[in-house]
Amino acid sequence: MSDTKYLFRRNRTWWVKVAVPAALRDELGYDLRRSLRTSDLDEARQAREPVVAEFRRTIADAERRRRRMCHEPLDSGSGFVVTAREDFSDVTFLLEVHHPQLARAAQPGQFVLVLAHERGERIPLTIADFDRDAGTFTMVIQAVGKTTREMQLRCQVGSTLHAVVGPMGCPSDIAGAAKVVCVGGGLGIASIYPQLRAFQERGAFVIGIVGFRTEELIFWEDKFRRHCDELIICTDDGSVGIKGMVTDGIEVALARHPDVDELVAIGPPVMMRACAEATRPHGIRTTVSLNPIMVDGTGMCGGCRVTVGDEMKFTCVDGPEFDAHQVDFADLMSRQRRFRDKEQFAAERWARSLETDTADAPGGGRR
Amino acid sequence: MTKKTIRTIPQERTTIPEQPVAERIHNFCEVALGYRPEDARREAERCLLCPEPACVLACPVAIDIPGFIEQICLGKDRAAYDIVADANLLPAICGRVCPQEDQCELVCPVGDTLEPVAIGRLERWVGDRALAEGWDTGAAVERSGLKVAIVGSGPASLACAADMAKAGCEVIVYEALHEPGGVLRYGIPEFRLPNHVIDAEIANLTKLGVTVECNTLVGRLFTIEQLVDEMGFSAVFVGTGAGSPRFMGIPGESLHGVLSANELLTRCNLMGALEFPAYDTPIDIGTRVAVIGSGNTAMDALRVSLRAGAEQVACVYRRSREESPARLEELIHAEEEGVEFHWLTAPVEILGDDDGAVRAMRCIRMELGEPDESGRRRPIPIEGSEYDFETETVVYAIGTRANPVIGQTSKIALDERGYIRVDEHLATSMAGVYAGGDIVTGAATVILAMGAGRRAAAAMKAYLGIRDTAVVYDERTSADRRWFGIDAGERNFTRLRLPADDAVGVGGT
Ligand SMILES: Cc1cc2nc3c(=O)[nH]c(=O)nc-3n(C[C@H](O)[C@H](O)[C@H](O)COP(=O)(O)OP(=O)(O)OC[C@H]3O[C@@H](n4cnc5c(N)ncnc54)[C@H](O)[C@@H]3O)c2cc1C
Ligand SMILES: Cc1cc2nc3c(=O)[nH]c(=O)nc-3n(C[C@H](O)[C@H](O)[C@H](O)COP(=O)(O)OP(=O)(O)OC[C@H]3O[C@@H](n4cnc5c(N)ncnc54)[C@H](O)[C@@H]3O)c2cc1C
Ligand code: SF4
Ligand code: FES
Numbered sequence: 001m002s003d004t005k006y007l008f009r010r011n012r013t014w015w016v017k018v019a020v021p022a023a024l025r026d027e028l029g030y031d032l033r034r035s036l037r038t039s040d041l042d043e044a045r046q047a048r049e050p051v052v053a054e055f056r057r058t059i060a061d062a063e064r065r066r067r068r069m070c071h072e073p074l075d076s077g078s079g080f081v082v083t084a085r086e087d088f089s090d091v092t093f094l095l096e097v098h099h100p101q102l103a104r105a106a107q108p109g110q111f112v113l114v115l116a117h118e119r120g121e122r123i124p125l126t127i128a129d130f131d132r133d134a135g136t137f138t139m140v141i142q143a144v145g146k147t148t149r150e151m152q153l154r155c156q157v158g159s160t161l162h163a164v165v166g167p168m169g170c171p172s173d174i175a176g177a178a179k180v181v182c183v184g185g186g187l188g189i190a191s192i193y194p195q196l197r198a199f200q201e202r203g204a205f206v207i208g209i210v211g212f213r214t215e216e217l218i219f220w221e222d223k224f225r226r227h228c229d230e231l232i233i234c235t236d237d238g239s240v241g242i243k244g245m246v247t248d249g250i251e252v253a254l255a256r257h258p259d260v261d262e263l264v265a266i267g268p269p270v271m272m273r274a275c276a277e278a279t280r281p282h283g284i285r286t287t288v289s290l291n292p293i294m295v296d297g298t299g300m301c302g303g304c305r306v307t308v309g310d311e312m313k314f315t316c317v318d319g320p321e322f323d324a325h326q327v328d329f330a331d332l333m334s335r336q337r338r339f340r341d342k343e344q345f346a347a348e349r350w351a352r353s354l355e356t357d358t359a360d361a362p363g364g365g366r367r
Numbered sequence: 368m369t370k371k372t373i374r375t376i377p378q379e380r381t382t383i384p385e386q387p388v389a390e391r392i393h394n395f396c397e398v399a400l401g402y403r404p405e406d407a408r409r410e411a412e413r414c415l416l417c418p419e420p421a422c423v424l425a426c427p428v429a430i431d432i433p434g435f436i437e438q439i440c441l442g443k444d445r446a447a448y449d450i451v452a453d454a455n456l457l458p459a460i461c462g463r464v465c466p467q468e469d470q471c472e473l474v475c476p477v478g479d480t481l482e483p484v485a486i487g488r489l490e491r492w493v494g495d496r497a498l499a500e501g502w503d504t505g506a507a508v509e510r511s512g513l514k515v516a517i518v519g520s521g522p523a524s525l526a527c528a529a530d531m532a533k534a535g536c537e538v539i540v541y542e543a544l545h546e547p548g549g550v551l552r553y554g555i556p557e558f559r560l561p562n563h564v565i566d567a568e569i570a571n572l573t574k575l576g577v578t579v580e581c582n583t584l585v586g587r588l589f590t591i592e593q594l595v596d597e598m599g600f601s602a603v604f605v606g607t608g609a610g611s612p613r614f615m616g617i618p619g620e621s622l623h624g625v626l627s628a629n630e631l632l633t634r635c636n637l638m639g640a641l642e643f644p645a646y647d648t649p650i651d652i653g654t655r656v657a658v659i660g661s662g663n664t665a666m667d668a669l670r671v672s673l674r675a676g677a678e679q680v681a682c683v684y685r686r687s688r689e690e691s692p693a694r695l696e697e698l699i700h701a702e703e704e705g706v707e708f709h710w711l712t713a714p715v716e717i718l719g720d721d722d723g724a725v726r727a728m729r730c731i732r733m734e735l736g737e738p739d740e741s742g743r744r745r746p747i748p749i750e751g752s753e754y755d756f757e758t759e760t761v762v763y764a765i766g767t768r769a770n771p772v773i774g775q776t777s778k779i780a781l782d783e784r785g786y787i788r789v790d791e792h793l794a795t796s797m798a799g800v801y802a803g804g805d806i807v808t809g810a811a812t813v814i815l816a817m818g819a820g821r822r823a824a825a826a827m828k829a830y831l832g833i834r835d836t837a838v839v840y841d842e843r844t845s846a847d848r849r850w851f852g853i854d855a856g857e858r859n860f861t862r863l864r865l866p867a868d869d870a871v872g873v874g875g876t
Contacts, residue, residue, distance in 0.1 A: 026645055105588050115545055119639065121647040122545075147647055163545035165582040170775070295638070295648075298543045298584060299771050300553075300610040301630035302763075307621060312614060317771050331621045334723040338623040342649035349644055 006052050007044055013037060014044035018055040023353040024062045032058060070354055074117055074154045076162040082155050083136055088219040091143045094128075094190070095155055100135030102127075102166055108194035109172030109289065109321055112139070113297040115163035116155070121147050124294045124316075126191035126266070127167055140190030146346040153354075168297045169320045172287070174198045177262035178205065181253050182228075183275055185211040185246045188266030190220065191289065195264055197227040205229050207257065209249040211267075215239035246271060250278045260284055265324065269333045276324035286324035290315050292335055307331045371415050373480055380482035381410040392673050392704050395557040395641075399463075407492045411439035413477060414484045422471035422486060427818035428526075430454040432471060432486055439489060448497045451490060455817065456529040457522065457568045459498055460551060462491025463560050465814045466694050498564065503571045511535035513831055516600040518585045518773070521549025522813045523606035523804025525572060526820030527827075531604075532575040534824075534833045539600075541583040543772075546637060549608055551813070553637040554629065554664070556671050559697075586776030595799055602799045602827045605779070605787060606820060609805035611768045615659075619717030624653065624725035628660070628668040628764035635671050653759025655679045657728055659714055660764035661686075666697040668762045669706045680706050681758070685713040685733050685746040711735070711746065715753065717761055727755045767810050784809070792826035793819060801827055 006016050017033040032055040036047045084096035102112070111126045129138035143152040155161070172195050180199050184192030189210050200206045208228035212218050213236045224231050232249040233241030242248050246267070254260060263286045265275035272288040279286045292315050295301045299317035306315050309326035313319060384400040385391075391398050402410065414436040422432045431450050438447035451458045467487035475483035497503075515531045517524045520542035532538045546552050548565045569579065585591065585607075594600045612627030614620050631650070639646030656672040658665050661684035672680045682701070684691060687710045691698060702708070709730070716729040732752035735744035769785040780788045780796035786809060787802040789795055795802050803819030805811055 101588055110587070119646045121638065121649075163582050165543060165545070165584055165588075167587050168584060295630060295633055296544060296553075298610075300612075301633050302612040302614065302627040303630045305614070305621065312616070312620070314611070317611075317775070335621055335623065337723070339649040339651060342643065342651060346644050346647065346649070 002041065003045060004041070006048055007036075007041075010035075012039040014039065014041065016048055016051045016055070018052060018059070020059060021063070024059065024066060027062055027066070028059065066353065070150075071153065073156040073159040074151075074161060076117055076160050078160045078162055080161040080164040082157055082159045082161070085155065085157055088140070089217045091152075092140065092217070092219070093143070093152055094138060094140045095151070096136045096138045097161065097164060098136050099164060102164070103130045103132050103135050103137050106130040106137055106167045106194075107171030108174060108198040110167035110169045111297075111320060112137070112164055112166030113168060113294065114139075114151075114161055116147060116151050117162045120150075120162060122163075122295060122297070123147050124168070124291070124297060126188075126289070128190035128193055130194070138190075140187075142187045144187075145343050146350045149347065149350060165297065168316060170318070172198070172264070172321055174202055174204075177285075179207070179257060179260050179262075180204050181207045181209060181250065181257075181260050181263040183209045183211075183246050183250065183263065183265040183267070183271075185265075185267035185271045187268065187291070188271075188289070191266045192264065193220065193223060193227075196224070200227045200229075205257075207232065207253050207260070209234065209246050209253060211235070211246040211249070211271075212240075213237070245274070247274045247278050250275060254278075254282060254284075262287070263324075264288075264321075269329050269336070272324060272327075273329040276327070276329075280325055287321050288324040288327060289320045290322060290327065290332060291320070292332060293338060306335075371412075373415070373477065376413045376415070376477070377409055378481055380413070380485055381406045381488075383485075383488050388703050388705075391558065395674060397561060398558050398700060401495055402488055402492045407439055407489060408442070410485050410489055411436045413481075414440075415477060417476065421474040421476065422484075425470045425474045426454075427470065427814045428454045428821060430471075430490070435493060436484070436486075436489060439493070444493065444496045445500075445502060447493050448502055451493050452497070454821075455490075455526075455814075456571065457494075457525065457817065458490050459494025459564045460522070460560060460568055461814055461817070462487050462489075462494050463564070464551075464555060465490075466812060468695060470814070494564075494568075498567045503574050510537065511831075511833060513537065513601045513833075514539070514599055515827065516541065516594045516598070516603045517606065518591070518603065519543075519549060519606040519608060519804075519806075520547035520569075520579060520581075521606055521608050521804060521816060522551060523608075523806075523816035523820040523823075524549070524604065525569070526817035527604045527606065527801075527803070527824045528577045528820075529572055529575060530821055530824030531602075531827065532572070532577045534828050536601075536831075536833075538577045540577060540579045541585050542579065542581045543584040544637065545581050547579050547581060549606075550610070553633045554610075554667065556632065556636055556667050558670070558674070559667070584772060586772040591773065591777040591779065591797065591800060595797070601831055602801065604820070604823050604827065605773060605795070605800065605802040605806060606804040606816070607770045607773050607806045609767045609769050609786070609810045611770055612763060613766050613768060614763055615714070615765065617714060617716055619719055619725070622717055622719040622725045623723055624651075624759055625717055625761045626763070628658070628664045628762050629767070631668050631762055632664075632671060635675065641675050650675070651760075652677055655681075655758040656760040656762060657681045657683055657714075657756060657758040658762040658764055659683050660766070661691040661693055661698075661708075662764060662766075663693050663697055665762075665764035666693045666701050668764050669701050670704060672760070672762070673704055673706065677760070679758075681709055681756070682706055683709045683712050683714060683728075683730060683756075685711065686743060687711055687735065690743045709756075713746065713748065714761070718755065725759055725761055727757045728761055729753055730756050767805075769806055769809075773806070792829075793823040794826060794830075799830060 014036045019031045020028045036044045081098045083098050086094040106127045111124050113122045115122050125139040128140045143149040182192045182196040206228050207230045209232045211234040234249045265272050266289045292304045294304045297316040304315040307328035308322045416433045420433045435447040435450040471486045472483040513536045515536045515538050517528045517540040528538045612629045634640040634650045638648035640648045640650035656677040658668045711733040712730045718727045720726045732749045733746035736747045739745040774781050782788050793801045793803050801823040803823045804816035
């Protein structure tokens with residue numbers, strides 16, 4: 001059999017072609033090819049080796065660059081430096097960022113928009129804690145898609161984020177309530193912390209309710225205990241505290257304290273809706289912090305619009321907190337799915353690009 | 368030079384080379400390619416160099432138009448640039464996006480018999496020459512020691528920043544987004560105003576000593592009050608724009624696929640969504656797009672949609688073509704590029720599918736009735752003329768409101784619509800705080816915003832006691848660039864009053 005590995009003929013001229021691994025096709029195209037300017041197969045075979053070697057080097061270089069990009073800590077040279085990181089589980093992690101002005105200005109209930117790198121997406125994340133003396137603020141992030149997973153992989157202590165802007169949104173209203181229930185679940189567990197602390201500092205009686213899947217995933221328990229008069233932990237499997245959802249915790253709390261005058265809930269929309277339904281019969285003032293898709297966070301795009309009591313509101317400037325009994329949750333959940341296909345595509349592509357190992361690039365003119 | 372007359376000048380307006388339609392709808396390169404040197408000289412010859420030029424009066428920033436055109440005729444491009452830049456630091460931008468046909472070119476007497484002088488194209492040419500040659504206006508002025516904060520980085524802010532820096536102040540521009548430029552950056556697309564032009568013009572500002580700090584949402588990170596009371600700024604200019612999009616309140620507005628023109632444009636221009644997945648921000652416009660409204664913003668949304676791969680792009684407007692507020696050039700470009708126009712049509716409902724996505728838009732036909740308060744004939748729905756219009760994306764380009772954050776976080780007085788209230792010097796209700804641009808007037812134009820920025824700067828200089836010889840000797844003619852024997856190049860800035868702490872020091876000795 002004749003050896004035509006890496007070779008193909010166009011018109012009568014022999015060409016070399018080396019396939020490009022999927023992860024690099026954005027950069028290099030489907031394959032690398034070059035004419036050998038000969039119609040003679042033997043000559044072509046002889047000329048082939050250096051060209052193939054060169055193409056392999058090109059691919060290996062691109063792969064090295066890509067890997068460096070995928071795995072290397074983010075470093076945009078900005079002043080937004082990650083000063084601490086903690087991993088609570090395989091999906092939940094904490095980042096502390098140096099930003100003295102922001103730490104000074106932050107109020108409970110506010111959030112920041114983060115652009116991890118130049119080509120990234122602006123994503124909103126709640127300010128889960130702030131330390132005005134140290135000049136830092138904290139975010140607790142769930143890695144759910146491309147951007148958050150990339151941050152999980154690439155944000156190390158010393159990394160810099162391309163852009164951080166905030167604090168955004170109206171601060172929570174923590175005056176007034178004498179006995180308050182603060183509920184956090186999913187991505188809202190840490191987000192509820194600044195409010196709970198503020199309520200306590202204001203002298204309210206604070207009942208904290210936080211929901212986790214299981215015991216190992218519990219974090220910040222001490223912080224919560226310190227600032228709660230009563231802490232109810234709910235776990236899906238009952239390994240700690242109440243077995244069940246945060247709504248089960250709410251039932252317990254309300255049974256014990258019929259005089260609760262406010263409930264604040266942060267978490268996934270389904271959870272917040274369930275909380276709203278749990279308090280509705282009791283007529284307890286209930287506040288939720290909504291999390292629609294955002295772009296600018298300054299009231300300029302309207303992407304974050306939500307329906308609250310038949311009125312259109314922009315979450316980033318009118319919220320993020322709204323009266324739970326007025327919020328159209330179905331609308332919110334539907335709008336969160338706006339880009340589902342693209343998000344899924346991006347997340348899968350990201351996962352794939354981490355896996356592909358091109359140390360031994362597949363050879364041959366595979367179509 | 369012999370006096371030119373309407374008969375001796377080139378009769379035909381010099382056309383500007385454009386990218387062919389078939390090509391340009393597939394790319395984001397500029398549509399209008401700009402004059403070549405010979406085009407510019409020829410067009411410059413068409414100017415009559417009127418002794419009392421109407422064009423200058425019609426220019427919101429009073430560029431000495433015959434002055435700079437004369438320099439182009441003489442082949443002195445650098446001198447032409449200096450004259451333009453004296454009034455307008457962003458000529459490459461304004462030459463591209465100003466509605467000259469309603470301003471300087473509208474009143475040019477050449478236009479009475481022929482087509483008016485293409486002032487805008489000449490301005491752009493001068494601006495582009497300067498960018499290509501790296502010219503700047505780097506006026507070396509003595510530092511006054513006064514600090515001025517500028518909130519927002521749109522054209523109003525940039526113009527104000529330039530003037531304050533030229534007057535020797537230390538100027539810091541605070542912008543909420545991660546890139547400066549305001550609408551120039553996130554709104555106006557690349558094919559009308561390339562980003563490198565904005566970058567270059569802003570780089571010129573930094574050469575003047577202006578510092579631009581992005582990622583700073585004033586009002587939340589610190590307030591206007593803090594700028595004045597705690598952060599040591601002697602004066603503040605607020606140019607936060609009117610970018611908050613309006614919706615109509617018809618059923619179906621929360622369906623996926625309904626978005627504001629600002630969201631579409633921001634995703635594409637600022638966030639690079641058209642290069643998804645190389646950039647992380649997604650956009651999904653499907654194959655059919657309907658844009659509601661017919662202003663410049665609508666034209667940009669329509670033309671971006673075409674370039675993003677939509678096959679059928681329609682503009683829905685409740686009045687007729689004559690009433691369309693878009694610049695004629697943009698309208699014609701959009702028509703050439705294959706946008707379908709549905710004049711005298713208004714949406715009444717957006718229809719969705721089971722998945723919450725847009726399926727169609729229900730429209731009603733309109734007819735024009737009596738003129739309303741704006742002088743345009745009021746559209747009246749024709750009963751029973753509803754019809755469904757299939758589309759996957761509905762874009763709202765029906766106007767905007769004031770950006771809300773400053774209003775929410777400061778005590779500056781607003782009017783009933785949320786815009787900042789100012790007096791004739793553009794001073795707000797707070798001492799030392801001035802405002803201008805869209806945040807005062809509502810959505811207007813780049814050049815009006817710049818004009819406001821400059822007027823505010825003049826008032827701020829007066830407030831700070833900085834005297835500017837250009838203001839003192841304001842008698843200028845285009846023929847003689849000297850004012851009462853003082854050369855324009857020599858203008859200096861004299862402080863009338865010392866900053867407060869210096870004054871204390873002086874008093875102590
Ligand atoms: C005010 C606010 C506060 C938030 N606080 C936190 C927090 O403290 N911790 C945390 O883990 N998450 C928080 N979120 C959610 C977080 O922004 C999203 O999880 C993140 O944007 C997902 O991006 P991704 O690319 O990783 O995932 P994707 O795969 O892109 O999306 C996953 C889900 O996240 C949502 N999402 C995607 N892009 C955006 C966007 N630009 N803006 C908002 N939502 C988006 C979508 O609804 C989608 O269903 C908050 C959201 C809001 C609006
Ligand atoms: C799509 C589109 C196309 C247009 N086309 C044209 C055209 O062809 N010709 C023309 O003449 N005009 C055009 N216009 C109008 C023109 O762009 C505006 O009138 C002009 O940009 C207004 O300038 P500005 O400086 O007042 O505000 P903007 O350009 O709106 O800038 C305001 C800036 O302030 C920032 N900001 C807001 N709040 C804060 C805060 N609290 N802290 C810090 N920063 C803040 C914003 O992020 C923004 O960058 C167009 C407008 C749009 C939307
Ligand atoms: S009005 Fe027209 S002809 Fe007269 S100076 Fe201006 S541009 Fe020239
Ligand atoms: S995120 Fe753009 S308006 Fe709220």
